[in-house]
Amino acid sequence: MPAEQPTPAPRVLVVDDHRKIRDPLATYLRRHGFEVRTAADAAGLWQLLKQQAFDVAVLDVMLPDGDGFELCQQLHRRCNLPVILLTARDTTADRIRGLDLGADDYLTKPFEPRELVARLNSVLRRHQATQARLHAAPAAAPAVRRYRFAGWHFCASSASLSREGAESVQLSTAEGKLLQVFLAHPHRSLTRQRLVDLTAAHDSDISERAIDRQVSRLRRKLSHDGQTFELLRTLWGSGYLLAADVELE
Structure with a gap:
């Protein structure tokens, strides 16, 4: 009987322009079973997405070359990638804006890395369940527009x-x-x-x-x-x- 193949580690893309946040966070996530790549800006984000697929992105709202809210909307629309937003602004308006633009979750800095791990696992479970329902549904005939x-x-x-x-x-x-x-x-x-x-x-x-x-x-x-x-x-x-x-x- 063939041995079961190990479940691949979830692939996480961490995008934050602060190296003192980005690198320790990547190390922590790797210790908790995630495969992690990092980028310091929007340009690096798009470059990495050309190279490989990811299961979820952790995205800082304030980047030197792009607005995280707009990037979140683009990721949701163009590649259906789940996004957790990171921000230093803890206002209801910002949280609502992020969620309205497609963010799957929202964390305010400073945060406990353990909380991010829990939220990552929660977002991944929801996304996998959604994808499973989509694949289980009978294929509809394409609409002629x-x-x-x-x-x-x-x-x-x-x-x-x-x-x-x-x-x-x-x-x-x-x-x-x-x-x-x-x-x-x-x-x-x-x-x-x-x-x-x-x-x-x-x-x-x-x-x-x-x-x-x-x-x-x-x-x-x-x-x-x-x-x-x-x-x-x-x-x-x-x-x-x-x-x-x-x-x-």
């Missing part, structure tokens, strides 16, 4: 645009994702960074400049009979906006 806007029809599954009396227009995968984001947020300003977050995988290197290029290509494909009306409007200093009413077909 079709949109109608400004005389155009867009099929998300095939990334194709069509309108009466004209040949259909085929979008690239990136253009199709971008257009679907705009169609989900009509008449709303979307910053370039927000568009990156909503269209890119966590291991991609899509830049805000790349978003500008994709918007430019989308504009050309959405032009019709020399019309000058701009469906994708540039809002200087804030981003882009889809100026059209949208209906699901």
